[in-house]
Amino acid sequence: MSKQHNAVYLDGKGKEFRVGPIDTQAPGKGQVLIRNKAVAINPVDWKIQDIGFYIDSWPTVLGEDLAGEIVEVGEGVTRFKTGQRVLAHSNFLITRKLQDASFQDLVLVPEAAVSAIPDRMKYEDATALPLAVSTAAAGLYQSKKEICLELDPPSTDPKKSGKTLLVWGGSSSVGTAAIQLAVASGLDVVTTCSKRNFDLVEKLGAKPFDYNSPSIVGDLVAELQKGSFVGAYDSIGTRESSMQAAQVVVQFGGGILSSVLPPPEDVPASVQAKQVFAVSIFYGENAHVGKAVYEDFLPKALASGQIMPAPPSEVIGHGLDAIQEACKKQKAGVSAKKIVVTL
Incomplete structure (x- = not known):
């Protein structure tokens, strides 16, 4: 594995996104490393870009929703293995670690915030779900x-x-x-x-x-x-x-x-x-909620079709360079659509 991969950086509020290298870190205890195949855009992303709330240091990497393939598992991880197709909710807004945000090729996510997805489910559909x-x-x-x-x-x-x-x-x-x-x-x-x-x-x-x-x-x-x-x-x-x-x-x-x-x-x-x-369901006295949803329920519900990706995804482009345009699209307003970029 390369020691670096590409990420989408934001250098300050009001700035345009740019693509650049970031160090690739191995997953720690209880983490998995996922190769992104699709990411979704949320209102919080363009709001951070515009006014910088939640962020106290620059440059930063944003993004909450992702779907992809597990490439490495950390110590103590029991639910997942390499090659598995998953969706995940990035925990960047809690950890503030750049490698934990989803707008990059590889992202670290705690096992608790990951769910397997069925083979029939497209990554661009699966990525509509995690933050929601x-x-x-x-x-x-x-x-x-x-x-x-x-x-x-x-x-x-x-x-x-x-x-x-x-x-x-x-x-x-x-x-x-x-x-x-x-x-x-x-x-x-x-x-x-x-x-x-x-x-x-x-x-x-x-x-x-x-x-x-x-x-x-x-x-x-x-x-x-x-x-x-x-x-x-x-x-x-x-x-x-x-x-x-x-x-x-x-x-x-x-x-x-x-x-x-x-x-x-x-x-x-x-x-x-x-x-x-949202991310409070993975920590402390609320961790039972994350377990009940992401571990006990979601994998089976996605496999059976009980839970469907919704609203429908609209793919704006392919590659990290497309994230800027996707954020503009989301900011302009959408109805019953999830704005997605494939990777």
Whole structure:
């Protein structure tokens, strides 16, 4: 193996990405080294590029989602072997180590954040899942003391619980993951999206409502009353989405609203609202969530087709040089698509 490989560097906020060499490190204890075949672009990537949040030193390497082939395993790794096809969630935003970010040819990932994928699944489809799955899982399964929903873990043979969940923004990448995981936990899911995406969310198991409807809050409450309402997940994270979701929660006497972004400070007092942090499911007292999803559930669910890559991937280009254009595409706005670059 070469002692170096190529990575996509960002030299500072407002700068363009550039490709350059980086040292190739062997995996440490509990890590695997993956040769990337596809990476996905997320809003956090272009936001870091524009305003530099989360980053305290430059140059840096970004990227969360990846799919590829394992080329080396570290000490203590038992679930994987070289040559295995996998998807993975990079832990760079926790470790801040450049070799842990996904925008490069080879990336180090903790075993806990990796799942095998079936041979029939394309890498460009698989890479749509990791960050979305982790973000959804953080809100759905972490404890209520963290202002999360603490649902039963997902199962390959779920039993209906009689519980209902609201997912605001069901056609987004996190929304589609939240729907599928909640259904796998035995819940009935009610979601919002535009009418053109109704077919997508229905295929995943949710009942859709048009978020543009002037009666959206009342319509959602009427539907959610058919079961035992457990709370809401805001996969959009705007002020408008959070406040509307909160209005639904209020109608049930209050409760939990998990969100992908910090909720407004003036949400109604009866609503417990908090942003979730995806990589938290792999560490400390939340590590059981990562295990329940990435080890116990996801490999089997992907193999059976119970969990499908969603929303559909749109490949912008091939090679690390294409990541800049892909970020521009993501920033310009996409609906029910995951922007992907193949490697």
